Structures are given as structure tokens and as C-alpha cells.
Amino acid sequence: MEYRQLGKSGLRVSKLCIGTMVGFTSQNYQEAKKIIEIGIDNGINFIDTADCYGESEEVIGRILKETGKREKVVLATKFGWYTGDGPNDYGASIKHIIEACEKSLKRLQTDYIDLYIIHVVDPNTPMEETLYALDKLVRDGKVRYIGTSKHPTYLILEGIFISEKYGWTRFISEQPPYNILDRSIENELIPMAIKYGIGITPFCPLAGGFLSGKYRKGIKVERGRLKSRIEEKDELIERCLNIIEKLMPIAENRGISLAEFSLAYLMHMPGITSVIHGARTVEYLLSGLKACDIKLTEEELKKVDEIVPPGTYVYPYYEESILRPSRMFYSSEARKIKGTGAYIPDNKIGSDRKAGYEK
Ligand SMILES: NC(=O)c1ccc[n+]([C@@H]2O[C@H](COP(=O)([O-])OP(=O)(O)OC[C@H]3O[C@@H](n4cnc5c(N)ncnc54)[C@H](OP(=O)(O)O)[C@@H]3O)[C@@H](O)[C@H]2O)c1
Numbered sequence: 001m002e003y004r005q006l007g008k009s010g011l012r013v014s015k016l017c018i019g020t021m022v023g024f025t026s027q028n029y030q031e032a033k034k035i036i037e038i039g040i041d042n043g044i045n046f047i048d049t050a051d052c053y054g055e056s057e058e059v060i061g062r063i064l065k066e067t068g069k070r071e072k073v074v075l076a077t078k079f080g081w082y083t084g085d086g087p088n089d090y091g092a093s094i095k096h097i098i099e100a101c102e103k104s105l106k107r108l109q110t111d112y113i114d115l116y117i118i119h120v121v122d123p124n125t126p127m128e129e130t131l132y133a134l135d136k137l138v139r140d141g142k143v144r145y146i147g148t149s150k151h152p153t154y155l156i157l158e159g160i161f162i163s164e165k166y167g168w169t170r171f172i173s174e175q176p177p178y179n180i181l182d183r184s185i186e187n188e189l190i191p192m193a194i195k196y197g198i199g200i201t202p203f204c205p206l207a208g209g210f211l212s213g214k215y216r217k218g219i220k221v222e223r224g225r226l227k228s229r230i231e232e233k234d235e236l237i238e239r240c241l242n243i244i245e246k247l248m249p250i251a252e253n254r255g256i257s258l259a260e261f262s263l264a265y266l267m268h269m270p271g272i273t274s275v276i277h278g279a280r281t282v283e284y285l286l287s288g289l290k291a292c293d294i295k296l297t298e299e300e301l302k303k304v305d306e307i308v309p310p311g312t313y314v315y316p317y318y319e320e321s322i323l324r325p326s327r328m329f330y331s332s333e334a335r336k337i338k339g340t341g342a343y344i345p346d347n348k349i350g351s352d353r354k355a356g357y358e359k
Pocket of ligand 1: 018019020021022048049119149150175202203204205206207208209210212213223224225226259260276277278279280283284285287288
């Protein structure tokens with residue numbers, strides 16, 4: 001397993017990370033335990049979860065306790081997405097951060113979180129307040145490193161500059177959606193990340209399963225996370241299926257699955273530290289591990305560029321998931337809040353839920 005330095009920090013993480021949003025439930029406990037054990041035995045040292053992924057934190061906490069492997073892993077969890085209906089049950093305020101952290105520590109059965117991530121932009125809390133709270137958690141020994149997810153470039157930079165100004169802990173990572181069907185982050189986020197020492201740990205590397213190889217033109221799928229979306233058969237879906245038909249031969253020529261090719265592809269991209277794989281089953285995990293050993297040729301990389309040119313997208317995962325000013329200030333929801341220009345996210349219009357990424 002190859003380990004890479006996470007951004008401008010001394011932390012080393014495996015280039016494959018176990019994503020636990022799907023399948024990490026008490027019902028599926030034995031499979032989840034095997035995934036983590038096999039992953040660790042094969043060199044994976046990075047696990048990603050969040051306080052809003054159902055039972056995921058509890059399940060991981062139990063597994064790490066039972067196996068005694070807590071210190072073997074870099075444990076990342078997130079806060080900021082809705083965990084209740086109250087006005088302070090989401091966001092990046094001091095109150096929510098401190099309380100969310102205590103709850104995560106309890107569920108994870110640990111004294112510290114290795115990487116604590118702001119799950120989604122909270123446009124109404126000053127960045128100073130958020131970073132003050134995160135720095136306090138680091139000084140209190142409850143958190144080791146901090147990062148962002150789905151944050152536009154300018155907010156990550158704002159965070160870095162504020163941390164430098166006050167001598168506080170700074171962001172070392174960003175978790176955006178990135179896959180062959182959406183290469184948008186190559187335009188601005190990746191160059192910024194390389195320049196400022198931010199490690200990129202992409203989620204949705206298989207476009208939620210689109211790039212698994214099971215969704216093909218004219219083939220009916222019995223079950224799968226994207227089954228109902230695929231059956232909508234709109235123009236966007238047709239475009240993705242056409243691209244998949246062009247990508248398949250590159251993987252087939254290699255004798256590997258499209259999933260393995262797609263994961264390996266991201267590991268070859270500049271600025272990418274670790275790919276967060278939604279390994280719901282042991283079988284999926286093994287294909288992720290296989291991808292770690294694949295060395296792609298210049299010709300294969302070039303072929304992908306011809307099908308989906310650098311910086312372009314077929315499906316706009318990135319655009320749909322980050323909170324851009326255009327959505328903050330110009331959406332019909334934001335316009336309802338007269339005068340202030342403030343955007344108040346609520347359960348119905350949260351970017352994640354709208355894009356269907358979370359649960
Ligand atoms: N920061 C955020 O906002 C955010 C958002 C989403 C996810 N995440 C993190 O990123 C992780 C991965 O995200 P994701 O689940 O969207 O990633 P993904 O890897 O793009 O999609 C996972 C889905 O792809 C299919 N799949 C995975 N491996 C496969 C394989 N080897 N062969 C065939 N099919 C395969 C499965 O679909 P089926 O279940 O249909 O079989 C699986 O559920 C999550 O677990 C979570 O930790 C973060």
C-alpha cells in the first residue's frame with residue numbers, strides 16, 4: 001500500500017480510504033467488521049464517516065474497540081449536516097461544533113478524532129468562530145487535524161488566511177466529489193490545493209455506482225443505488241451511459257472492471273491524496289485494493305482525456321454539491337430572506353439532500 005502525506009501535514013494516509021456512508025449498520029455488522037479488518041490487514045489506514053451517516057459511527061467505534069485497532073487508523077468524521085430538528089442541530093457554530101464532537105467521540109468510543117471535517121458550508125457562521133472552535137478542540141486533544149468538504153476554493157483560502165492570522169490550526173484537506181464523469185475540480189480546486197498544501201480526498205469516485213460497470217446502455221439492472229435514477233432515462237443519464245460505453249473498452253483491454261479502472265484513475269491524478277471508496281461489501285473492498293496496484297499507462301490516461309477532457313463534466317456532481325455564492329444569494333429561497341442577503345439553509349433545500357448524495 002502506498003501512503004501519501006495529507007496536505008501540508010505530517011499525517012500519512014493510504015491512497016484508498018474506506019467510506020462508510022452505506023452498509024455500516026448494526027444489521028450488517030459482521031460484513032462491516034470484515035471490511036475494516038481486511039482493509040487494515042492490506043494496509044488501509046484511513047476510514048471516513050460522519051455524524052449523519054445513520055449508525056456508521058457507532059458501528060466503527062464497536063469494530064475498533066473489539067479488534068483493538070483504533071491506533072492503526074486515521075479516523076475522519078464530519079459535523080455540520082443536520083442531526084436533529086433544532087436550530088443548532090447543524091452548522092459550524094461554536095455551540096454545535098463542541099457538542100457534535102463530544103457526541104461523535106462517544107459513538108466512536110475514542111478519545112480523539114484524527115481528522116475533523118466541516119461537512120458542508122455554513123454561510124451564516126463567521127469562519128473565525130468555526131476555526132476558533134476547531135482550534136480549541138485540537139488544543140484540548142480531542143481532534144488532531146481539521147478539514148473541509150464541499151467547500152468552494154475561496155472559503156478554503158479564507159480559512160487558511162484566518163488560521164495564519166491568529167496562529168490557529170489550519171485546514172489540511174478538502175473532500176469534494178470527483179470521478180471520471182465530473183472533472184470540474186481540476187479547474188480551480190486542485191491547483192489551489194497543490195499550491196496551498198491541501199490534500200484532496202475525493203468522495204463519489206464511482207459516481208455513486210455509475211462507474212461500477214453494472215449500468216450499461218440497454219441493460220436492465222435488478223438492484224442498485226442508482227436504479228431509479230437510471231430509469232428516469234433523461235438526457236443527462238443518456239449522456240453518462242454513452243460515455244460509459246466509451247470507457248468500458250479501456251478497462252476491458254486491461255482485464256479489469258470499470259470500477260477498478262475508475263478508482264485507479266483517480267489515484268493517478270495530481271493533487272489526489274486518498275480516494276474514498278464506498279466499499280459496501282468485502283467484494284467491493286477487494287476491487288478497491290486491486291485498484292491500488294494498477295499502474296495506468298500514458299496512453300490509457302490520454303484516452304480518458306479524449307472522452308472526458310480535463311476540467312469538464314458529463315454529470316455535474318461538483319456543481320450540485322458545493323455551496324456557491326450563486327446559490328447562496330441568487331436562489332429563489334435566498335431571495336425570500338429580504339434585505340440581508342443571508343442564506344438560511346433548511347432541511348428542504350440543503351444542497352446534499354437535493355443532490356441525493358447523503359442517505
Ligand atoms: N463529504 C460528502 O458530502 C460525502 C458525500 C457522499 C459520500 N461521502 C463519503 O464517500 C464515500 C464514498 O461515496 P459514494 O458511496 O458516493 O462512492 P462511490 O464509490 O462513487 O459509490 C459507491 C457505490 O458504487 C457501487 N460500487 C462500489 N464499489 C463497487 C465495485 N467495486 N464494483 C461494483 N460496484 C461498486 C455500489 O453501489 P450499490 O450499492 O448499488 O451496489 C456502492 O454503493 C462514502 O461512503 C462516504 O464516506 C462523502
